[in-house]
Amino acid sequence: MAAPKKSVAKESGQEKAGSPPEFTKEQELKALRDMLLIRRFEEKAGQLYGMGAIGGFCHLYIGQEAVVVGMQMALKPGDEVITGYRDHGHMLACDMEARGVMAELTGRRGGYSRGKGGSMHMFSKEKHFYGGHGIVGAQVSLGTGLAFANRYRGNDNVSVTYFGDGAANQGQVYESFNMAELWKLPVIYVIENNRYAMGTSVSRASAQQDFSKRGASFNIPGKQVDGMDVRAVKAAADEAVAWCRGGNGPMILEMQTYRYRGHSMSDPAKYRTREEVEKVRHDQDPIEQVRNRLLAAGASEQDLKAIDAEVREIVNEAADFAQHDPEPDPAELYTDIYR
Amino acid sequence: MPIQVLMPALSPTMEKGNLAKWLKKEGETIKSGDVIAEIETDKATMEVEATDEGTLGKILIPEGTADVAVNTPIATILADGESAADLAKAPAAPVPQPKAAEAAPAEAKAEAPQPAAKAPAAPATEPLPDPEIPAGTEMVTQTIREALRDAMAEEMRRDGDVFIMGEEVAEYQGAYKVTQGLLQEFGARRVIDTPITEHGFAGVGVGAAMAGLKPIVEFMTFNFAMQAIDQIINSAAKTLYMSGGQMGCSIVFRGPNGAAARVAAQHSQDYAAWYSQIPGLKVIAPYSAADYKGLLKAAIRDPNPVIFLENEVLYGHTGEVPKLADFVVPIGKARIARAGKDVTIVSWAMGMSYALKAADELAKEGIEAEVVDLRTIRPMDTETIINSVKKTGRAVTVEEGWQQSGVGSEVAARIMEHAFDYLDAPVARVSGKDVPMPYAANLEKLALPSVAEVVAAAKAVSYR
Numbered sequence: 001m002a003a004p005k006k007s008v009a010k011e012s013g014q015e016k017a018g019s020p021p022e023f024t025k026e027q028e029l030k031a032l033r034d035m036l037l038i039r040r041f042e043e044k045a046g047q048l049y050g051m052g053a054i055g056g057f058c059h060l061y062i063g064q065e066a067v068v069v070g071m072q073m074a075l076k077p078g079d080e081v082i083t084g085y086r087d088h089g090h091m092l093a094c095d096m097e098a099r100g101v102m103a104e105l106t107g108r109r110g111g112y113s114r115g116k117g118g119s120m121h122m123f124s125k126e127k128h129f130y131g132g133h134g135i136v137g138a139q140v141s142l143g144t145g146l147a148f149a150n151r152y153r154g155n156d157n158v159s160v161t162y163f164g165d166g167a168a169n170q171g172q173v174y175e176s177f178n179m180a181e182l183w184k185l186p187v188i189y190v191i192e193n194n195r196y197a198m199g200t201s202v203s204r205a206s207a208q209q210d211f212s213k214r215g216a217s218f219n220i221p222g223k224q225v226d227g228m229d230v231r232a233v234k235a236a237a238d239e240a241v242a243w244c245r246g247g248n249g250p251m252i253l254e255m256q257t258y259r260y261r262g263h264s265m266s267d268p269a270k271y272r273t274r275e276e277v278e279k280v281r282h283d284q285d286p287i288e289q290v291r292n293r294l295l296a297a298g299a300s301e302q303d304l305k306a307i308d309a310e311v312r313e314i315v316n317e318a319a320d321f322a323q324h325d326p327e328p329d330p331a332e333l334y335t336d337i338y339r
Numbered sequence: 340m341p342i343q344v345l346m347p348a349l350s351p352t353m354e355k356g357n358l359a360k361w362l363k364k365e366g367e368t369i370k371s372g373d374v375i376a377e378i379e380t381d382k383a384t385m386e387v388e389a390t391d392e393g394t395l396g397k398i399l400i401p402e403g404t405a406d407v408a409v410n411t412p413i414a415t416i417l418a419d420g421e422s423a424a425d426l427a428k429a430p431a432a433p434v435p436q437p438k439a440a441e442a443a444p445a446e447a448k449a450e451a452p453q454p455a456a457k458a459p460a461a462p463a464t465e466p467l468p469d470p471e472i473p474a475g476t477e478m479v480t481q482t483i484r485e486a487l488r489d490a491m492a493e494e495m496r497r498d499g500d501v502f503i504m505g506e507e508v509a510e511y512q513g514a515y516k517v518t519q520g521l522l523q524e525f526g527a528r529r530v531i532d533t534p535i536t537e538h539g540f541a542g543v544g545v546g547a548a549m550a551g552l553k554p555i556v557e558f559m560t561f562n563f564a565m566q567a568i569d570q571i572i573n574s575a576a577k578t579l580y581m582s583g584g585q586m587g588c589s590i591v592f593r594g595p596n597g598a599a600a601r602v603a604a605q606h607s608q609d610y611a612a613w614y615s616q617i618p619g620l621k622v623i624a625p626y627s628a629a630d631y632k633g634l635l636k637a638a639i640r641d642p643n644p645v646i647f648l649e650n651e652v653l654y655g656h657t658g659e660v661p662k663l664a665d666f667v668v669p670i671g672k673a674r675i676a677r678a679g680k681d682v683t684i685v686s687w688a689m690g691m692s693y694a695l696k697a698a699d700e701l702a703k704e705g706i707e708a709e710v711v712d713l714r715t716i717r718p719m720d721t722e723t724i725i726n727s728v729k730k731t732g733r734a735v736t737v738e739e740g741w742q743q744s745g746v747g748s749e750v751a752a753r754i755m756e757h758a759f760d761y762l763d764a765p766v767a768r769v770s771g772k773d774v775p776m777p778y779a780a781n782l783e784k785l786a787l788p789s790v791a792e793v794v795a796a797a798k799a800v801s802y803r
Binding site: 080082111112113114115116117121122123124125130131132133134135138140141142143144145146147148149150152171172175176178179182335336337338339 | 579
């Protein structure tokens, strides 16, 4: 496996690649805070998993934070978000409460699904987060259906449908692409290319490794985006949102990103080298990029530490809640099957 | 010798059709491939092409004739050198095949099978009045196809969030003409032709339902829904539970299920047992025209995912449907279709046709069978079954599906659990045979249950 490129920003179109538009200080601070929240949350989830407080599968988002945070900065209330099983970051970015997410991970009654969904299956109608889906690729058709509902109702909401480089090889993805373009549905397909579908690298699984071209035969425009740079993500998201709200149909954004942790907690880590992971962490970490820019622009260590402290408090409180909240009432076994 | 032109079948299940128009006159020269006539059913018109050359000798069935049976001679063609005087030599009409055996088998998608118009259908037994229908209600006679269309149209008028999507539901007017006229009334926004992409459009439908719309997803047949079954089960059925009650899914998956006629193994499977196993789904499999209508309306209104299993053979059958502004049959209630005291026959959907005919046969031998039409497979109306078995002490289940882990097995287990002490004999199951559906007419008949098998089972449990 080749070492990751230093800068992965590359557009599949004719536009000249360059530095993305600068953020304002407020935007940088917001991005830093939101990405830090995800990272600290996921680190804590990893700890709790190790302690046996979280069971089953637990897929951490560490390394990929810029994708969901940058996308979210381009959305408005009402836009829907749907993703696969690596979903904790998406929920936090959608402003769902950390304690509710963590309590679902520990299977407690205060969890978003009252303890019945777990890590891969959480939802918030209020925050327009439609899951959290455990079947690889299923969310792509579902997210297309959310866009269908927007079109049916004639509103201007956009469905942001996330999936990975692995899911991009599922058949229903292309069935969905076809219908989305045919019916001009407002859906942004965000392909989070973290280079590995479980333990299989993109080069071992994908005949077309440029995922921005995966919609080409349906005439869906696509872009490759440096998914480690939150500004690049935000800029691409702005463009895609405008395209979709303008009634032009779907758009594909390939986010070139990287996950630092294993696929799940039981990852043997035999499919890539330690050096590869370390190099991305060192050279491209999305949080360090923002921190360094803020410091260069004159922010004080003190300011940044305050953000750190705030985030740690949220995460610690969530972990505390998630470990002390009672398990679901046994009567919950038979609720929520029909309504 | 003059050649006879026979009434052709438009589909595997067509039994009769109308001779709409003659395009050639007597005495006209005919070349192979010439269109000589038009025939029609209530869902389709088709041109009859000559397969022989010669002169149109005599038209035997005038245009405008309705209900001409398949294989009836409709004209004779004189070969070169023959004259009208030779007409008498034409062979006698061949014996009609039992099941339109000469019909071309339906192509899966390009040529959807087109069932017969208004085929004679009324079961030999008059069903008991339905308690859901107020006494004195005026009844109208319509085909099950029309009953389904009316149910959808009424619900679409009532609720703007209801829409239908599927293959050929709009411009083609439905592969089986079930959606006839819906595009004209509701427009392309609400009557949506999809590409042939079951997995994808099932997922799109579920996503739209999660967003609060109420889709009706038509599968051209449930055989094709196997491509979509992950979305039906993992997404539609389980999400309410996995979301702690936040995100439901009001959606109907409907289409023909089970054996049609001569379409072989991949197009002839009964999925009632498969879907009935899934908590979170409701599964409906009606038999009568009134139930088709009233239960489809209930399914569309239900806030849960509903599997609505239809039967292609029944589409053209007629029945009595109450003329009410809003006729809805509750989900989860079985119906006593025929009262009796000696043996309980539990069935549903197409199985009811065997059950009711068997009850007629049994009555001739002095055995009064009580026939329970389950109508809904999940949730199952155990109470009605058990009450009947407590009365009769004997039970037979009848289904076209396979026996292992079948719905009949579930019925038998419930009877054992709840009425063991009332049973005078073990429950008998009559079902489809444990084989993929064969194509050959004789083998297909053997693979399906028969009235004789139901009669034999009922007599066996009655020790007669």
